Amino acid sequence: MKFFVDTADVAEIRSLVETGFIDGVTTNPSLIAQSGRRIEEAIAEICSLVSGPVSAEVTATDLNGMLKEGRYLAKIASNVVVKVPLTPEGLKACRALTQEGTLVNVTLCFSAAQAILAAKAGASFISPFIGRLDDVGETGMDLIHQIIQIYSNYPDFHTQVLAASIRSPLHVIEAARMGADVATIPPKILHQLYKHPLTDKGLLDFLDDWQKTGQQIIAI
Numbered sequence: 001m002k003f004f005v006d007t008a009d010v011a012e013i014r015s016l017v018e019t020g021f022i023d024g025v026t027t028n029p030s031l032i033a034q035s036g037r038r039i040e041e042a043i044a045e046i047c048s049l050v051s052g053p054v055s056a057e058v059t060a061t062d063l064n065g066m067l068k069e070g071r072y073l074a075k076i077a078s079n080v081v082v083k084v085p086l087t088p089e090g091l092k093a094c095r096a097l098t099q100e101g102t103l104v105n106v107t108l109c110f111s112a113a114q115a116i117l118a119a120k121a122g123a124s125f126i127s128p129f130i131g132r133l134d135d136v137g138e139t140g141m142d143l144i145h146q147i148i149q150i151y152s153n154y155p156d157f158h159t160q161v162l163a164a165s166i167r168s169p170l171h172v173i174e175a176a177r178m179g180a181d182v183a184t185i186p187p188k189i190l191h192q193l194y195k196h197p198l199t200d201k202g203l204l205d206f207l208d209d210w211q212k213t214g215q216q217i218i219a220i
């Protein structure tokens, strides 16, 4: 399973890259707004830190606008993935950009029917939003399960399932159990993945017992 980090915070990305766990990055207009930077500048810097896919989202809603913005964003670096919304125009843009050789991430997916359309449009990634479905009383994980099951029926679908809108370590675990190709994870949740109170307690106990021996490991 690949881990993408869902942020446009370059300092955070820089420090997470050092863990060796980061395979790519996703951004969206809200995350770019939070960064306070121009999109071109933020995406270029992120692409210099991460060699894997970096999603940069268009903000036009018409086909021509999406194509223009998508081509512009794709020129920033060779690992830019253009993100388009799951609308009729977005899927036309997906098909056109894919045919030009650009990788496309279709975002704002909330149903299996939408995911089928994205695969048929040639998307490289489909982003079903788990947390936002949970927020409205639906079970986001069920959507991930349905999409994986449907895609597995069709070997000619090459779209990777990118579990998005992740709000807890449990979402990551469940997405992995189901076989999602990628999880895009906010930094806070990535940090939580390490945590277990028994690990902290166990380490303290080991160190305490060790100190009592008066020993030191002298590495020669």
Ligand code: E4P
Binding pocket: 006, 026, 027, 028, 107, 127, 129, 131, 132, 164, 165, 166, 184
């Ligand atoms: C996906 O690519 C989106 O950027 C993201 O996962 C949205 O998450 P949110 O619902 O927490 O904003």
